[in-house]
Amino acid sequence: MRWPLLLLVLFLLAFPPIASATGLEFYQGLLTKIMILALAASSLNLILGYGGMVSFGHAAYFGLGAYAVAILMREGISSGWVIWGVAVGLSALLALLIGAICLRTRGVYFIMITLAFAQMIYYLVVSFKQYGGEDGLRARRPEFGLFELTDTALYYLSLAVLAGALYLLHRLVHSRFGRVLQAIRENESRALALGYPVFHFQLVAFVLSGALAGLAGALMAHYTQYASPNLLAWQQSGHLMMMVILGGVGQFWGGVLGAATLSIVEEVLQDLTIHWQLGVGLILLFIVLFAPKGLAGLLRRRP
Amino acid sequence: MILLETQQLSKRFGGLLAVNSCNLEVRAGEVHALIGPNGAGKTTLLNLITGVLAPSKGQIRFDGQEITHLPAHARVHRGLARTFQITNLFKNYTVRVNLELAVQARRGSSFRFWQPVAKERALTEEAFQVAERVGLGRRFEVVAGQLSHGEQRALEVALALASKPKLLLLDEPMAGMGPEESARMVELIESLRQEFTILLVEHDMDAVFRLAQRISVLVYGQVIATGTPEEIRANPEVHRAYLGDEGGAA
Numbered sequence: 001m002r003w004p005l006l007l008l009v010l011f012l013l014a015f016p017p018i019a020s021a022t023g024l025e026f027y028q029g030l031l032t033k034i035m036i037l038a039l040a041a042s043s044l045n046l047i048l049g050y051g052g053m054v055s056f057g058h059a060a061y062f063g064l065g066a067y068a069v070a071i072l073m074r075e076g077i078s079s080g081w082v083i084w085g086v087a088v089g090l091s092a093l094l095a096l097l098i099g100a101i102c103l104r105t106r107g108v109y110f111i112m113i114t115l116a117f118a119q120m121i122y123y124l125v126v127s128f129k130q131y132g133g134e135d136g137l138r139a140r141r142p143e144f145g146l147f148e149l150t151d152t153a154l155y156y157l158s159l160a161v162l163a164g165a166l167y168l169l170h171r172l173v174h175s176r177f178g179r180v181l182q183a184i185r186e187n188e189s190r191a192l193a194l195g196y197p198v199f200h201f202q203l204v205a206f207v208l209s210g211a212l213a214g215l216a217g218a219l220m221a222h223y224t225q226y227a228s229p230n231l232l233a234w235q236q237s238g239h240l241m242m243m244v245i246l247g248g249v250g251q252f253w254g255g256v257l258g259a260a261t262l263s264i265v266e267e268v269l270q271d272l273t274i275h276w277q278l279g280v281g282l283i284l285l286f287i288v289l290f291a292p293k294g295l296a297g298l299l300r301r302r303p
Numbered sequence: 304m305i306l307l308e309t310q311q312l313s314k315r316f317g318g319l320l321a322v323n324s325c326n327l328e329v330r331a332g333e334v335h336a337l338i339g340p341n342g343a344g345k346t347t348l349l350n351l352i353t354g355v356l357a358p359s360k361g362q363i364r365f366d367g368q369e370i371t372h373l374p375a376h377a378r379v380h381r382g383l384a385r386t387f388q389i390t391n392l393f394k395n396y397t398v399r400v401n402l403e404l405a406v407q408a409r410r411g412s413s414f415r416f417w418q419p420v421a422k423e424r425a426l427t428e429e430a431f432q433v434a435e436r437v438g439l440g441r442r443f444e445v446v447a448g449q450l451s452h453g454e455q456r457a458l459e460v461a462l463a464l465a466s467k468p469k470l471l472l473l474d475e476p477m478a479g480m481g482p483e484e485s486a487r488m489v490e491l492i493e494s495l496r497q498e499f500t501i502l503l504v505e506h507d508m509d510a511v512f513r514l515a516q517r518i519s520v521l522v523y524g525q526v527i528a529t530g531t532p533e534e535i536r537a538n539p540e541v542h543r544a545y546l547g548d549e550g551g552a553a
């Protein structure tokens with residue numbers, strides 16, 4: 001894993017100058033989007049894959065992060081660091097409230113109630129006409145002091161945030177906490193019988209996941225310079241979930257691989273046919289049937 | 304000294320009173336057997352004691368304090384550990400990880416997010432000691448789901464031991480075992496007698512009469528008799544309600 005990873009990082013670091021020299025700026029944008037979605041999908045994978053909590057409401061935190069940027073910029077707060085702090089803090093708080101309620105349920109009920117909460121947030125935000133209602137809200141890029149947030153700066157910023165978050169997640173899943181979180185997924189009643197306060201572990205993971213999704217949402221708002229209600233919609237939750245399933249549920253690189261593959265496949269198929277969603281569906285079906293550990297599982301099987 | 308005491312403890316499932324005003328006393332240091340026909344409410348009683356189920360009525364006192372409303376995980380830290388009648392392990396994890404998880408639950412905080420747990424030698428060492436103790440030392444790196452039935456039952460006991468409980472609750476540890484495996488389990492429980500107070504739910508009467516200092520008989524969710532093995536053998540009511548169908552020879 002070490003060499004491919006190093007090569008990938010070098011490639012990503014070197015890409016922007018190469019792209020501008022060869023007129024491939026479009027792909028720099030695509031990579032920025034992929035890195036942001038990889039962060040969001042990886043945050044979902046923490047609770048879905050490692051925690052066994054099938055949350056169907058991840059768009060709530062993702063979208064809230066984006067709206068935090070747009071609204072604060074509109075209100076005249078333009079420090080990127082402050083805006084990030086608010087985006088992450090609000091998403092974490094929302095995850096705390098939603099998690100504290102939803103984590104008392106299991107199975108299908110959990111899926112439905114997380115979805116229901118996310119839909120409530122969606123309709124709540126859309127009902128605020130001063131924040132654009134169904135049209136969404138323009139989100140100018142904030143100031144980060146040290147640098148101007150150009151497209152290229154955003155690319156590197158997204159890369160840095162993704163790398164930092166992945167490092168954090170890697171430490172987390174191999175720590176004491178991570179081991180217990182996975183043990184709860186494996187066998188909840190056994191974990192409880194060993195004396196683990198199951199609810200607290202799940203809630204902490206849920207909040208962390210929501211916070212990271214909020215940060216991804218803020219980056220997405222920088223990228224599109226726009227907070228769209230679509231970011232809060234259930235389709236967005238489904239989209240992130242598809243990425244995790246495609247990349248590998250509970251596989252460390254699942255979120256990254258899924259976000260990259262799905263984004264590229266969509267890009268390619270969109271150009272070829274208007275029935276591109278059918279193609280995406282077929283690929284997903286193949287993965288679910290023949291590769292339950294997703295692309296990460298397929299890659300790992302090779303020596 | 305009385306370590307565990309239930310007072311008028313009841314659990315209702317819809318129309319069924321699975322545990323019915325149950326009074327049970329376990330003294331510190333004894334092996335106390337809980338016997339009774341299938342469906343008598345033995346497992347339900349253990350679930351009430353460990354906090355997996357909330358009682359409909361009554362009280363539970365443990366180690367001098369009331370624990371009736373304490374959450375299940377907190378009771379483990381007070382010194383209550385149990386095994387399950389139906390084997391309940393982390394089947395996809397090795398014996399090592401199963402036991403490390405059990406040791407970790409007792410030692411220090413598990414809200415540690417940074418250091419790799421796999422490098423914690425102290426966890427591994429203690430996990431290995433517990434494995435040795437139940438005869439699984441040589442199976443330490445084997446995935447739990449691939450152990451034989453008898454080995455899985457031993458691991459089940461080991462997981463409870465790793466929390467160093469004051470009271471060990473064993474729910475039919477010999478369930479589904481052949482005679483050889485059973486004999487080994489009886490030996491294991493005998494070896495634990497010095498160190499732990501044990502509440503043993505068991506069907507195998509030979510094992511019960513060999514291991515227990517006192518026996519309580521549960522029928523329809525009620526303790527109908529408590530006493531030494533001799534007293535229980537001689538109790539006509541127990542014979543009528545229970546021992547009769549196991550062969551009056553006992």
Ligand SMILES: Nc1ncnc2c1ncn2[C@@H]1O[C@H](COP(=O)(O)OP(=O)(O)O)[C@@H](O)[C@H]1O
Nearest residue numbers: 316319321339340341342343344345346347348
């Ligand atoms: N969760 C439950 N819901 C409804 N009924 C239950 C539940 N658990 C046990 N019972 C019923 O309670 C009675 C006692 O069961 P149990 O405690 O398992 O008996 P034992 O362990 O003595 O064989 C049985 O009739 C059983 O069907």
Ligand SMILES: [Mg+2]
Nearest residue numbers: 345346347388
């Ligand atoms: Mg039972």
